[in-house]
Amino acid sequence: MNTNVKPVIDIRNLKVYFYVKAGTVKAVDGVTLAIEPGVKLGLVGESGSGKTTMALALMRMVRPPATIEGELFLDGVDILKLSEEEMRRVRLSELAMIPQGAMNSLNPVMRIRDQILDGMIDHGVRMSRSEANQKVEELLDIVELPKKVARMYPHELSGGMKQRVCVAIAISMRPKVLIADEPTSALDVVIQRQVMETITRLVKNLNLSMILIGHDMGLMAQSVDRIAVMYPGKLMEVGDVRDIFAEPLHPYTQALINSLPVLGKRGVFNGIPGVPPSVINPGPGCPFNDRCPKVIEGLCIQKMPPFREIKPGRWVACHLYEGVN
Amino acid sequence: MRLSYVIRRVFFVFMVIWTAATINFVLPRLTGRDPIKEQLMQQIASAGRKPEDAEQMWRKYNDLFGLDKPLWQQYLSYMSSVARLDFGYSINSYPRTVMEIIIARGRLTLPFLSVAIFIAFVTGILLGALLGWNKTPKWISAIVVPPLMVFSSVPQFLVALVLIYFVAFRAKLFPLGDPYPKTMIEDWSNPAFLAKYAYHAVLPILSVVIVEASGWALGMRAMMVTVEGEDYATFAEAKGLKNSRIFFRYLMRNALLPSLTGLALRLGFIITGAAVTETFFNYSGIGSTLSTAISTFDYFLLYGICLIMVVSIALATFIMDMIYPLLDPRIAYRGQRG
Ligand SMILES: Nc1ncnc2c1ncn2[C@@H]1O[C@H](COP(=O)(O)OP(=O)(O)OP(=O)(O)O)[C@@H](O)[C@H]1O
Ligand code: SF4
Ligand SMILES: [Mg+2]
Numbered sequence: 001m002n003t004n005v006k007p008v009i010d011i012r013n014l015k016v017y018f019y020v021k022a023g024t025v026k027a028v029d030g031v032t033l034a035i036e037p038g039v040k041l042g043l044v045g046e047s048g049s050g051k052t053t054m055a056l057a058l059m060r061m062v063r064p065p066a067t068i069e070g071e072l073f074l075d076g077v078d079i080l081k082l083s084e085e086e087m088r089r090v091r092l093s094e095l096a097m098i099p100q101g102a103m104n105s106l107n108p109v110m111r112i113r114d115q116i117l118d119g120m121i122d123h124g125v126r127m128s129r130s131e132a133n134q135k136v137e138e139l140l141d142i143v144e145l146p147k148k149v150a151r152m153y154p155h156e157l158s159g160g161m162k163q164r165v166c167v168a169i170a171i172s173m174r175p176k177v178l179i180a181d182e183p184t185s186a187l188d189v190v191i192q193r194q195v196m197e198t199i200t201r202l203v204k205n206l207n208l209s210m211i212l213i214g215h216d217m218g219l220m221a222q223s224v225d226r227i228a229v230m231y232p233g234k235l236m237e238v239g240d241v242r243d244i245f246a247e248p249l250h251p252y253t254q255a256l257i258n259s260l261p262v263l264g265k266r267g268v269f270n271g272i273p274g275v276p277p278s279v280i281n282p283g284p285g286c287p288f289n290d291r292c293p294k295v296i297e298g299l300c301i302q303k304m305p306p307f308r309e310i311k312p313g314r315w316v317a318c319h320l321y322e323g324v325n
Numbered sequence: 326m327r328l329s330y331v332i333r334r335v336f337f338v339f340m341v342i343w344t345a346a347t348i349n350f351v352l353p354r355l356t357g358r359d360p361i362k363e364q365l366m367q368q369i370a371s372a373g374r375k376p377e378d379a380e381q382m383w384r385k386y387n388d389l390f391g392l393d394k395p396l397w398q399q400y401l402s403y404m405s406s407v408a409r410l411d412f413g414y415s416i417n418s419y420p421r422t423v424m425e426i427i428i429a430r431g432r433l434t435l436p437f438l439s440v441a442i443f444i445a446f447v448t449g450i451l452l453g454a455l456l457g458w459n460k461t462p463k464w465i466s467a468i469v470v471p472p473l474m475v476f477s478s479v480p481q482f483l484v485a486l487v488l489i490y491f492v493a494f495r496a497k498l499f500p501l502g503d504p505y506p507k508t509m510i511e512d513w514s515n516p517a518f519l520a521k522y523a524y525h526a527v528l529p530i531l532s533v534v535i536v537e538a539s540g541w542a543l544g545m546r547a548m549m550v551t552v553e554g555e556d557y558a559t560f561a562e563a564k565g566l567k568n569s570r571i572f573f574r575y576l577m578r579n580a581l582l583p584s585l586t587g588l589a590l591r592l593g594f595i596i597t598g599a600a601v602t603e604t605f606f607n608y609s610g611i612g613s614t615l616s617t618a619i620s621t622f623d624y625f626l627l628y629g630i631c632l633i634m635v636v637s638i639a640l641a642t643f644i645m646d647m648i649y650p651l652l653d654p655r656i657a658y659r660g661q662r663g
Contacts, residue, residue: 059562059563061559061562061563063459088565088566088567089565090565091562091563091564091565092563092564092565093565096563097560097563098560099556099559099560099563100556103556104555104556104557105556105557105559105560106557106560107557107561107574107575107578107579108557108579108653108654108655109578109579109652109653109654110574118564118566118570118574119564119565119566122564122565122566122567122570123565153654153655155654155655166560169560169564
C-alpha cells in the first residue's frame with residue numbers, strides 16, 4: 001500500500017454516543033481509520049457492533065439525543081465542522097450512501113424519474129426537460145435497468161431493481177465515496193451477487209472509494225480491497241483483504257474466519273462462542289476478553305489494548321502484539 | 326386509474342344505498358305490526374288535524390308502501406320514490422315533505438360545518454406535521470402537545486360552553502347563539518344575511534375546530550414519526566435534499582394518507598356531526614331535527630334522514646376512493662389486480 005497518497009476519508013478517534021434511559025450507548029467508541037482514493041473497504045462485525053452508526057456518523061445523520069466527537073476528514077476537510085447547509089451539499093455530491101434495508105429506500109408515492117432527479121436539482125444542477133430525461137436514461141442504463149423504469153413507482157419494481165435504482169441515485173453526482181450499508185442483505189442469493197457485481201463494476205469504472213458494510217466475511221472477500229473488523233464500538237483489526245485472510249492477527253478476526261464454512265467440509269459452521277459485550281457501560285479491558293481463547297489474565301481484563309499500526313497498513317488492537325513493530 | 330376500478334366503485338355505492346333503502350323497507354314489516362300506521366293515526370288524532378290532511382297522508386303512505394298491492398309491487402314503488410329522493414310527508418310537520426325539511430335544516434348547518442371541518446383538517450394536519458418533524462425544536466412540542474391532548478379528549482360541548490361563557494357572554498365579542506339574528510328572515514340571496522350568518526357562525530366553527538384540529542394534529546404527529554423511521558426518509562436525507570422537499574414531498578406526503586381516509590369518514594357524517602354544536606348554539610339543523618324525529622316517532626322524517634346519511638357517507642367514500650389512487654399509486658395497482 002502506498003502511504004504517500006492522501007486518504008480521501010480520514011477518521012480520527014470517532015466517538016458516537018447515544019443517550020438512553022439505561023445509560024450511555026457507546027455505539028462507536030474511538031475509531032481511527034483512513035481510506036485511500038479508489039480503495040474499497042469492507043466494514044465487518046456482528047449485529048449491533050456499530051457499523052450502521054459509523055455510516056450515519058460519516059453522513060452526519062445520527063439522530064439526537066446523541067453526540068459525535070472526533071475528527072472526520074473528507075479530502076482534508078473536517079466535515080464535523082461544516083454548517084448544516086454545507087453538509088447537506090456534501091451529501092450525494094461527495095459522500096453518497098445506500099442505506100441498510102434498501103427494500104424500502106424509495107418514496108412509495110413518487111415516480112423513479114423524480115426520485116433520481118430531485119437530488120441533483122437540490123444540489124443546483126440545472127437541466128432542461130430533455131436533458132433531465134437523458135440523464136435519467138443514462139443512469140438507469142448504467143445500472144442495467146430499462147428506461148421504462150423511469151415512469152414507474154417503487155412498488156412496481158422487484159427488490160433487485162429497487163436496489164439498482166438506489167445505486168443509480170447514489171452515483172448520480174459522481175461522489176468521491178460510496179457508503180453501502182449491507183446493500184444486498186434483503187435480496188436472495190442470486191440477485192445479491194448480480195447487484196454486487198454491478199456495484200463493484202461501477203465503483204471501479206468511476207474510480208470511487210467505497211465503504212461496504214456487512215457481516216458476511218465470505219461475500220466481503222470477493223468485493224473489497226481492505227477489511228476493517230469491528231467489535232462493539234471499536235475496531236479490532238484493519239488490513240488488506242489478502243493479508244487478513246492469509247494471516248488473521250486478532251483473535252476475534254481468527255474466530256470470524258474460522259467460523260466460515262470451509263469448502264469441501266460442508267455444513268461445518270463453527271460460530272463464535274459467547275455473546276458480544278454490552279455497549280452500555282462497558283468494562284475497562286479488551287471488549288473481547290470474555291470470549292477470547294488467548295486472553296492474558298490481568299492485562300486483558302484491566303486495560304484496553306491500543307489500536308496500533310504494527311506494520312504499514314496493518315492495524316490491530318490486541319495485547320498479544322504489544323511489542324511487535 | 327382503470328375504468329374497471331371506477332365502475333366497481335360506482336357499483337359499490339349503489340349497492341350500499343340500495344341495501345340501506347331495502348332495510349328501511351323491510352324493517353317495519355318484520356315487526357308484524359304496523360308501527361307507521363299506528364303512529365300516523367295517533368299523531369293525526371292527537372294533533373287534531375283536519376280529516377283531509379289525514380286523507381292525503383294516507384294516500385301518500387299507501388303510495389309509498391302500497392299496502393294493498395303485492396309485496397314486490399310495494400317494493401318497486403317504494404324504490405322508485407326513493408330514487409326520486411321522495412320520502413313522503415313528515416308526520417309531525419304535515420304538509421311539509423321530508424325532503425323540504427331536510428333541505429331547510431341542512432342549509433343552516435352545512436355551510437358553517439363544512440368550513441369548520443376544512444379549517445380543522447388543514448390546521449390540524451400542518452400543525453401535526455410540524456410537531457412530528459425531527460427538525461422542529463423539542464421544546465415546541467413540549468409546550469404545544471399537552472394542550473392538544475386535552476382539547477382532543479374533552480367533550481365538544483365543554484369547549485362550546487367555555488366559548489359561549491367567556492367569548493360571547495363575558496367579552497360580548499360574538500352572539501350567544503342562533504344561526505342569525507331573530508329579527509332577520511332567512512334569505513340566502515341577501516348579502517347582509519350572509520354576513521350575519523358568518524358572524525354568528527364564528528363560535529360554532531371555533532368549537533368544532535379546536536376539538537377536531539387537535540385530534541388531526543395528534544394523529545398526524547404520530548404518523549410523521551412513523552414515516553421518519555422509514556428507510557426512504559433516511560435515504561432522502563442521505564440524498565442531501567433540501568429540508569422543505571423532505572418535509573413536504575417525502576414525510577408529509579406519506580404521513581397524510583391515513584388522515585385522508587379519516588377525512589372521508591368525517592365528511593360522511595357531516596350531516597349528523599353537528600348535533601352538539603347545534604344544541605348549544607341553538608341551531609335547528611339536521612342534527613337536532615334527527616333527535617326530534619326520533620323522540621316524536623316521525624318515521625318518515627327519520628327514514629329520510631337516515632337514508633340521506635347513508636347516501637352522503639357512500640358518496641364521501643366514493644369521492645375519496647376516486648382521489649386516493651391519485652395520491653397513493655399502490656392503491657390503483659391493487660385495484661387493477663382485483
Ligand atoms: N438511535 C439510537 N439510539 C440508541 N441506541 C442506538 C441508536 N442507534 C443505534 N443504537 C445502538 O448502537 C449499537 C450499534 O448499532 P448499529 O445499528 O450501528 O449496529 P450495526 O453494526 O449496524 O448492526 P446490524 O448488523 O444489525 O445492522 C446497538 O447497540 C444499537 O442498539
Ligand atoms: S487483548 Fe487480550 S483479550 Fe483482547 S483479543 Fe487480545 S488477547 Fe484476546
Ligand atoms: Mg446496521
